[in-house]
Amino acid sequence: MLKFPPRALILFLCPPTLCHMRKTIALVAEELLKRAVIGLPDDVEIALANAYSNETKEVAKEQLKIILENIGVARKNQTALCQDTGTISFFVRGKNLTSEIRDGIFDGVLAATKNIPLRPNSVNPLTRKNIGNHPFIHLEFSDNDYLEISVIPKGAGCENMSALFMLRPSDGLEGVRKAILTHVAQKAKNACPPIVLGIGIGGTPEQAMLSAKENHLKKLTSKNPDPILAELEARLLTEINELGVGTMGLGGLRTALSVKILSHPCHTASLPVAVNIECWADRRLTARIFKDGKIEYF
């Protein structure tokens, strides 16, 4: 499959230590957004193509065909594949996390909104006045020598279907399963299925919600290192596809392309379970910025 632009293109810019860090980050943020809103990751496109091949229900198959065609049209025309270029979340991992990174990201989002362009999606929640695009930045400390920046531009159709369940510890694994399956059965149809499901179990309430979304940085083909979670992911995926929500909520074999779980320790009296649903347009991209100025996108 010929792809443009190549997803693993390596760019050489001036070393971040020599030129202005803020400028480098702004260029990277804009490039990340451009590639993310135009083209889907290969693993997502393959999963959608498989869903199309295996589908037996006509109304689902017809719509999956349009979805695949749309991915091609966006790539050919170099325009956003979905008009909802989303609320933009950045995940930054590195040793030296400075305010220049924050400023660079805001610069990059401003430039991307104008140049790509992105749809201005952010409003004051009460007055509803549009203010452009306001990104959110999540930081994580790492020992790596490179700086890693990931972006998830996520549409509101699926973001509106997010949920947090504060279960009782005695609800256990069965309670977790019931909460997730019931939620997906009721809400997935509005999240542009086939969906990609991210689940956060444990932690504090806000950590569970963040973990649920962080799952969308993983490849669909990635394996969960925790055997209990890997088994739960596999079981939930099978069961969700038995629900028959199907493509766009009109029935079909595929309701979800993948289920991913992240887990953290929680209070002995708590069992938080957070759900974050991605639409089929599961957009994500990561850049690694090395000390010598090399930048990799993947």
Place this chain on the structure above:
Amino acid sequence: MKHLLKAPISKEQVLEFKLNDIIYLSGKVFSIRDQAMKRILDEEKSIHELEGAMIYNCGPLARKNGQKWDLLSAGPTTSSRMNDLAVEFIKKFKVHAIIGKGGMNTKVLDAMKGKCVYLSAVGGSGAISANQLKILDVEWLDLGMPEAFWKLDANNFGPLIVTMDAHGNSLYDKNDLEVDANLQRVLAIK
């Protein structure tokens, strides 16, 4: 059945549509969602061109090029957010079709009886839709690009699936019942 239609469509045509019919639409379509619908109803605006019109629940991504607007991506948005507004809208303007994604509730289905259908566009297919639609005009940009009142010219815009007809039938309701039965069956397995 596959229909190639030119807007405005008549009430008689609306009554003929059956669930699962596929429509490719040409002619005038109005992109209206949450805020524009609310403004029209709250301020009791009487907009003549909305009488019997085709409403598209969309928030387009567009770019101003000199005096004219280029449409870049324009797939459907979630219609159920507008459930309550749509009931009033159908009553006031006798709209003949609402185009969107995800379907609408039984109150809307009731309000649609004898006069209006719901057509589903494929969610997320913004790049294809942008090739089938052109921007004629825009009003109320103070609401922001997604929420403005966009007047569009459709050229074989589709496929649009008839998912809620004018006789009280909904493909979504049918599927929801199956999903609920499947959920009960799956949850019964320990």
